[in-house]
Amino acid sequence: DAGVTQSPTHLIKTRGQHVTLRCSPISGHKSVSWYQQVLGQGPQFIFQYYEKEERGRGNFPDRFSARQFPNYSSELNVNALLLGDSALYLCASSFRQGDHSPLHFGNGTRLTVT
């Protein structure tokens, strides 16, 4: 079975631009979470979606938004990019929202803002 897939793997954008990152969860998984991992730091929670509804939001500005589609795939959108948005963006999926459902991570999208 395919794992969590993220696209693109690498991306270079200019300050002020907009970016869309995509994530396909493991087949049958209904929960998707997004994390930002700045170089040298641990991942920081951005959003969680379950059954197409936002179920959690981290401490990120409104420039960050996300959505989940009927097939449970997800997009993370970032507007008005800043240099500080340069990071590895990780997507993770689980079968359901509950705490007994293991989390499976993708390989991430490396975003560089110049």
Add this chain to the structure above:
Amino acid sequence: AQTVTQSQPEMSVQEAETVTLSCTYDTSESNYYLFWYKQPPSRQMILVIRQEAYKQQNATENRFSVNFQKAAKSFSLKISDSQLGDTAMYFCAFMNYGGSQGNLIFGKGTKLSVKP
């Protein structure tokens, strides 16, 4: 707010030896979960081991075991018989009981190098 602290930015160990990675956390909750994740150069986060705070018995998974000291809010990871494939970043993470594994609080990580 909960915090997770990993005080060892880097560690190294000889192949076949044992190494212990440290983690402390801060919370006012009595029930919660703790995790250790491994992130190799491939960037994919892989769950190593998980501990429920209400269980006194320390979790073990093959060569990996934890020393969970609830009163001290300490959660260390012991890797026995270290292998070259254990070389990776290791992250300690916290989750509130009744919360979702989608919302984890991570430490800054420890870079482990296993030397032949």
